[in-house]
Amino acid sequence: xxxxxxxxxxxxxxxxxxxxxxxxxxxxxxxxxxxxxxxxxxxxxxxxxxxxxxxxxxxxxxxxxxxxxxxxxxxxxxxxxxxxxxxxxxxxxxxxxxxxxxxxxxxxxxxxxxxxxxxxxxxxxxxxxxxxxxxxxxxxxxxxxxxxxxxxxxxxxxxxxxxxxxxxxxxxxxxxxxxxxxxxxxxxxxxxxxxxxxxxxxxxxxxxxxxxxxxxxxxxxxxxxxxxxxxxxxxxxxxxxxxxxxxxxxxxxxxxxxxxxxxxxxxxxxxxxxxxxxxxxxxxxxxxxxxxxxxxxxxxxxxxxxxxxxxxxxxxxxxxxxxxxxxxxxxxxxxxx
Ligand code: NAD
Ligand code: DAU
Numbered sequence: 001x002x003x004x005x006x007x008x009x010x011x012x013x014x015x016x017x018x019x020x021x022x023x024x025x026x027x028x029x030x031x032x033x034x035x036x037x038x039x040x041x042x043x044x045x046x047x048x049x050x051x052x053x054x055x056x057x058x059x060x061x062x063x064x065x066x067x068x069x070x071x072x073x074x075x076x077x078x079x080x081x082x083x084x085x086x087x088x089x090x091x092x093x094x095x096x097x098x099x100x101x102x103x104x105x106x107x108x109x110x111x112x113x114x115x116x117x118x119x120x121x122x123x124x125x126x127x128x129x130x131x132x133x134x135x136x137x138x139x140x141x142x143x144x145x146x147x148x149x150x151x152x153x154x155x156x157x158x159x160x161x162x163x164x165x166x167x168x169x170x171x172x173x174x175x176x177x178x179x180x181x182x183x184x185x186x187x188x189x190x191x192x193x194x195x196x197x198x199x200x201x202x203x204x205x206x207x208x209x210x211x212x213x214x215x216x217x218x219x220x221x222x223x224x225x226x227x228x229x230x231x232x233x234x235x236x237x238x239x240x241x242x243x244x245x246x247x248x249x250x251x252x253x254x255x256x257x258x259x260x261x262x263x264x265x266x267x268x269x270x271x272x273x274x275x276x277x278x279x280x281x282x283x284x285x286x287x288x289x290x291x292x293x294x295x296x297x298x299x300x301x302x303x304x305x306x307x308x309x310x311x312x313x314x315x316x317x318x319x320x321x322x323x324x325x326x327x328x329x330x331x332x333x334x335x336x337x
Contacts, residue, residue, distance in 0.1 A: 001027045004073040004115075006060050006106065007080030009033040011185040012121070012219055014043035016077065019223035021052060028052040032069045033080065034059040037325060042317060043184045060102035066109045075117045075230060076110050078103065081157075084188050085125075085150045086333055089275055092149035099153035100160070107164045119230055120161040120174045124215065124240065125151035127176070129278035132211065137284035138176070140238050147276050165236055173233045175225060177241040178283045181303065182219035183310040187318050188329065190250065191216075191304075194257050195311045196318050198267060204258075205334055208273035210251035213280040217243030218303030221296040228292045242283025243296045243303075256300070260308045271334060 003020065007013040008031030017029055028051075033039045035057055047053040058065035060080045070076065080102060082088065082095045103120070110118045127138040128145030144159075146152040164170040181191040194204040225241045233239065254268060288294045298306070311318060330336075 001074045002072055003027060003029045004032060004070055004076045005029055006032050006076070006078050007039070009035055009039035009041055009043060009055075010079060010083070011038070012180055012222060013079040014040075014184050015182065015219045016079070016223045016226060017044060017047065017053070019220065019227070021047065021050065023227065025052065029054070030069055030073065031055045032058055032060065032066070036082070037329075038083065038186050040184070040321070042320075059098075060106050061097060063105050063109065066105055067112070070109045070113045070115065073113060073115055075119065076106065076115050077119045077121070077226065077230070078106060079121045081121075081154070083150070084186075085148050086188070086274060087329075088148055088150035088153070090332065092153075095149050095153040096156075099150075100156045103157040104160055107160060107170065111164060111168045111170050116171060117230060117235070118161065118164075118170055118172045119226065120158065120172060121226070122158050122174055122176045123151065123154050124176050124178045124242065124281050124283050125278065126155040126158060130280040130282055132213065132280050134280070137282040139240055139284040140287055147278055171235040173229050173235065174238040175229055175241050176238060177222050177225070178215035178217050178243060178281060180217055180219045180222050182307050183314070184317075185219070187321060187326070191253065191257070191307060192311065192318070194254055195261070195308055196322065198257065198261050198263055199311065199315070200322075203267050203269035204254055205269055205271040206250060206254065207271060207277060210254070210268075210270065211249045212277060213247045213249055213282065214253075215242040215244045215281050215283045216248070216253070216300055216303070217241065217296060218298035218306070221298055224297070225288060225294050228288070228294045232292045234291075239288040239292070240283050240285050241288060241294075242285045243298075244282070244300065247280065247282060248300065253304075256304055257308065260305060
């Protein structure tokens with residue numbers, strides 16, 4: 001099987017490529033990535049001599065490059081996107097360009113190349129926000145109600161993917177997954193930001209009252225979910241993917257990290273809230289469990305321990321990122337160094 005992975009130099013994409021080549025060593029992967037601030041070839045350095053892996057630098061918005069990259073491909077696994085909600089508030093335009101127009105360019109090429117499957121990686125954020133203290137969860141029937149430029153752009157891309165299935169007969173699947181965490185996550189997202197700030201002796205910025213709730217999933221479990229959807233999923237279907245049995249607030253997540261690093265709560269700093277901050281996400285993942293036999297292998301306790309260990313052992317990976325352009329972003333977002 002030949003796979004085209006887009007955005008494979010990012011967090012989940014690079015974990016997926018490692019996962020796939022370990023579990024399906026006979027397959028080959030083409031990784032198409034434009035290497036934005038979030039793309040990092042260091043994540044894939046171990047594969048540089050692997051004959052089953054090839055990297056192409058290019059944007060999914062460029063029809064010529066996409067048409068070349070997709071030649072002879074069986075399955076497309078589409079991760080490439082702008083992904084950080086706070087950046088989508090600072091500058092929405094690139095989110096529309098990559099997430100909406102880029103997806104449309106890729107879909108056109110996939111129809112033309114007659115790929116056997118187009119798997120679109122989406123997010124639970126397309127469903128909007130749930131109330132705190134409610135037992136409701138997002139599932140495959142939840143109406144779309146995106147509330148940030150990021151989630152609106154992902155919602156638009158999901159609609160396009162379904163439209164291409166209906167109109168052009170493209171064999172698609174979609175997964176709407178919750179918040180991932182684990183190795184190689186760019187330290188702008190809550191968990192790697194908290195771990196690396198604490199390792200640098202800095203405080204952890206907590207938005208608002210810190211009582212916001214996310215569903216957290218260890219990245220390897222997400223990779224396994226994509227694998228089962230590709231192998232056993234029904235064409236045309238959507239699968240919600242999540243990792244938590246109960247609600248855990250951002251403050252509780254940060255306290256677990258403080259505990260893991262033997263730090264106290266004086267390292268927490270309450271900062272200005274995110275505009276339009278979604279209160280609560282929770283995911284009902286019973287469809288993928290019942291139909292495809294997937295459930296998370298890592299609970300939060302084990303996943304966060306593995307993640308903290310990874311950031312402790314890989315300081316050069318994140319210190320390098322934090323010393324560059326990241327400093328300007330941090331100053332703009334948090335109003336301090
Ligand atoms: P990331 O920001 O770490 O990586 C994104 C990758 O896409 C980078 O390598 C970047 O260079 C590449 N990219 C960006 N624009 C591109 C373009 N125009 N052409 C080619 N490549 C481009 O993202 P991530 O956290 O790994 O997320 C991957 C996918 O999973 C996204 O589609 C995201 O919406 C989705 N998702 C993420 C999470 C999460 O918690 N991180 C949860 C659910 C779904
Ligand atoms: O739900 C899936 C989504 O999860 C993905 O689609 C997105 O790509 C991914 O970025 C993530 O979005 P969130 O906005 O939920 O993740 P983030 O890590 O930015 O924030 C998690 C929570 O922590 C959220 O409630 C905001 C809060 N937060 C975040 C940062 C960066 C803070 O309190 N302080 C911070 O400094």
